[in-house]
Amino acid sequence: MLVTGKDILVPARAGKYGVGAFNTNNMEITQAIIHTAERLRSPVMVQMSEGAIKYGGQDLANIVIDLAQRATVPVALHLDHGSSYESALKAIKMGFTSVMIDASHHPFEENIHETRRVVEAAHAMGISVEAELGRLGGIEEHVVVDEKDAFLTDPQEAVQFVEQTGTDYLAIAIGTSHGAYKGKGRPFIDHERIEKIEQLLSIPLVAHGSSGVPAEIVQRFRDSGGEIGDAFGIADEDLQRATQHGIAKVNVDTDLRLAMTVGVREVLKATPKEFDPRKVFGPAREVMSQIIEHKMRVLGSVGKA
Numbered sequence: 001m002l003v004t005g006k007d008i009l010v011p012a013r014a015g016k017y018g019v020g021a022f023n024t025n026n027m028e029i030t031q032a033i034i035h036t037a038e039r040l041r042s043p044v045m046v047q048m049s050e051g052a053i054k055y056g057g058q059d060l061a062n063i064v065i066d067l068a069q070r071a072t073v074p075v076a077l078h079l080d081h082g083s084s085y086e087s088a089l090k091a092i093k094m095g096f097t098s099v100m101i102d103a104s105h106h107p108f109e110e111n112i113h114e115t116r117r118v119v120e121a122a123h124a125m126g127i128s129v130e131a132e133l134g135r136l137g138g139i140e141e142h143v144v145v146d147e148k149d150a151f152l153t154d155p156q157e158a159v160q161f162v163e164q165t166g167t168d169y170l171a172i173a174i175g176t177s178h179g180a181y182k183g184k185g186r187p188f189i190d191h192e193r194i195e196k197i198e199q200l201l202s203i204p205l206v207a208h209g210s211s212g213v214p215a216e217i218v219q220r221f222r223d224s225g226g227e228i229g230d231a232f233g234i235a236d237e238d239l240q241r242a243t244q245h246g247i248a249k250v251n252v253d254t255d256l257r258l259a260m261t262v263g264v265r266e267v268l269k270a271t272p273k274e275f276d277p278r279k280v281f282g283p284a285r286e287v288m289s290q291i292i293e294h295k296m297r298v299l300g301s302v303g304k305a
């Protein structure tokens, strides 16, 4: 069933488990996410970035909405990294049941102002809101934020921010970053910071940049002709610990991008004569499903629906 983000994340925080928020860009990724959630009896969030909306528009949103409505587990459709009030409202008009307004690269007061505007409008329409405070490393879509500018979320500021905006859940910067290169080796996750924020805030917390970039998928990517450097993601243990301390929404995009591409590359390499799109794109669903299953088991959301 199609539900709001709050319907999924409030029980997750209370139950001390994480729910995967997986990015989609096409039908096959959407099927892998929702069918795996049904198979494992797990709630799930499907998210589209502004880039995905540019790529697939209402066509793609409708695929997600239809699968979500027919799903036997709770599914929310979430706008990832909404960059403006207009973008958030447009997504709500498209049928999204959860929207992020990411004004984290603006000064604190402006972030509050922008976020509060979206919260008022979204709540008037029964839609949940995610906001962000602090700055991840890595490439945050429109904003290249390198190490020196990335700054972690201040717990006291977070309390003030949530009080003044009314956001339903909060993305915090605690050492993760977007993309396949999250650190030279295992990225540092500031668990003390997460646990301080957990004690001060009762709303669900969100971890961005939570792909694990599993070595096995990276190797398959190389073996099938892909080129990738020294890629590292967040360790399962770090994610597991974070879900015991308030992290309820866990964003994953890179892992599915790698899995989809590995699925396609392996088919093209193994069967050069193949040109049936169903044979080229279909097997990737199985590769993605295995990645999604692993994540749901690490987060503890299996059997929670």
Ligand SMILES: O=C(COP(=O)(O)O)N(O)CCCCO
Residues within 6 Å of the ligand: 023, 049, 080, 081, 141, 177, 178, 179, 180, 207, 208, 209, 210, 211, 212, 251, 252, 253, 254, 255
């Ligand atoms: O936090 C994430 C996902 O992060 P990750 O790159 O670790 O999958 N997202 O918000 C997805 C969009 C960012 C580009 O990947």
Ligand code: NA
Residues within 6 Å of the ligand: 047, 079, 080, 081, 100, 130, 251
């Ligand atoms: Na998001």
Ligand SMILES: [Zn+2]
Residues within 6 Å of the ligand: 081, 178, 208, 209, 251
């Ligand atoms: Zn993100």
